[in-house]
Amino acid sequence: MKPIRLMVLTALLASVPASWAQTKPSTAAKPAAAAPAPAAAPQLQAAGSELLFVSRQMGVPVEGRFKKFDAQLSFDPKKPEAGRVAFTIDLGSASLGAPEFDAELGKAAWFDSKRLPQASFQSSAIKALGGGKFEVSGKLSLKGQTRDLSVPISLSQAGGITTANGSFVLKRLEFKIGDGEWADTSMVANEVQVKFKLLFSGVAAL
Amino acid sequence: MALHWLLALLIIATFGFGVYMADLPFSPSRLKLYSWHKWAGVTILLLSTLRLLWRLSHRPPADAPMPAWQARAAHATHLLLYVLFFAVPLAGWAYSSAAGFPIVWFGVLPLPDFVPVDKALADTLKETHKLLAFAMAGLVLMHIAAALKHQLIDRDGLLLRMMPARR
Numbered sequence A: 001m002k003p004i005r006l007m008v009l010t011a012l013l014a015s016v017p018a019s020w021a022q023t024k025p026s027t028a029a030k031p032a033a034a035a036p037a038p039a040a041a042p043q044l045q046a047a048g049s050e051l052l053f054v055s056r057q058m059g060v061p062v063e064g065r066f067k068k069f070d071a072q073l074s075f076d077p078k079k080p081e082a083g084r085v086a087f088t089i090d091l092g093s094a095s096l097g098a099p100e101f102d103a104e105l106g107k108a109a110w111f112d113s114k115r116l117p118q119a120s121f122q123s124s125a126i127k128a129l130g131g132g133k134f135e136v137s138g139k140l141s142l143k144g145q146t147r148d149l150s151v152p153i154s155l156s157q158a159g160g161i162t163t164a165n166g167s168f169v170l171k172r173l174e175f176k177i178g179d180g181e182w183a184d185t186s187m188v189a190n191e192v193q194v195k196f197k198l199l200f201s202g203v204a205a206l
Numbered sequence B: 001m002a003l004h005w006l007l008a009l010l011i012i013a014t015f016g017f018g019v020y021m022a023d024l025p026f027s028p029s030r031l032k033l034y035s036w037h038k039w040a041g042v043t044i045l046l047l048s049t050l051r052l053l054w055r056l057s058h059r060p061p062a063d064a065p066m067p068a069w070q071a072r073a074a075h076a077t078h079l080l081l082y083v084l085f086f087a088v089p090l091a092g093w094a095y096s097s098a099a100g101f102p103i104v105w106f107g108v109l110p111l112p113d114f115v116p117v118d119k120a121l122a123d124t125l126k127e128t129h130k131l132l133a134f135a136m137a138g139l140v141l142m143h144i145a146a147a148l149k150h151q152l153i154d155r156d157g158l159l160l161r162m163m164p165a166r167r
Helices: A003-020 A099-105 B002-021 B028-057 B068-098 B119-154 B158-162
Strands: A043-057 A060-066 A069-074 A084-090 A118-130 A133-142 A145-158 A161-171 A191-201
Touching: A043 A069, A069 A191, B002 B028, B002 B119, B028 B068, B068 B119, B119 B158
Parallel strands: none
Antiparallel strands: A043 A060, A043 A191, A069 A084, A084 A118, A118 A133, A133 A145, A145 A161, A161 A191
16 A cells, blocks of 8 residues: 555554553552553442442431442452452542431541541452352451451453442441440441442453 | 321321421431431321321211301311321421431331432422421411310300210
């Protein structure tokens, strides 16, 4: 073909790998392996991921969510035991959908989020249960308390995105959430259902 | 007749709770009062349905002798009260749903939400519920005043119509 067309075509082709090197916008810190290669390390996709909690107030289910959280994942589905996941949650981002309640959540009796703004989870073991299901065990640190936590997670993959779904029951009093006058479990139940849906890119095929 | 007094008690108490609790700071006590208020409201709705069914299936006593305008005022007041006995709790129920707090009757029976969760709608319904409740309170006061007028001033024994039948 004509030289000019060849040059334009080459320039177009050369720009494609450069665009692959753009990491997707996310709240995660870039892992070391964010090289311009298609198989990047797993990254949390903040848009589409959600972390919800449902408490029961005198029988009424009240749903809240954390709007800001981050996950660092190193995971090969073929070797799940070698996987690691670290989770951090901005407790100040907790929202029940009404400003009055959100302001309450930040107070010392609840999350005390000005003083202790972050909760974190660090995994110590990941076990494959078969059929895309895994059990992640580790420690949850929340409001100055650390407790063991084991969460069943199911993974599904579509279009390069791996979705991790899971839920567990958290006993709020173990972490002194809803303390003092709010420790009465007939007002707010002790058991809080935590549900999450996390989207990750860059996870190898299951 | 029993329903009349039972409902009168419940409505006055529930209204009182409502007025008191609305300005409380956020606390477990307020949560408790709100729950009781809602449970009472739903109970009033249920009992009012029974009351209405009774009223529709039983002929009330004939009007006591009184000027025509008083009879008309009485009938109008009673009609409006019946309407409000349903409108007030229904508005409250919708307000609770729109605010994202479904009602779980006495903490055990979840009630359906007839409206979506919507802040703007919740704000409107809150004002509606308040307005209707105060309108009802005004009518209740008039109703009580009129009944007392008949009993104490006219001395026409009107109050006896709402008492247990004499043996």
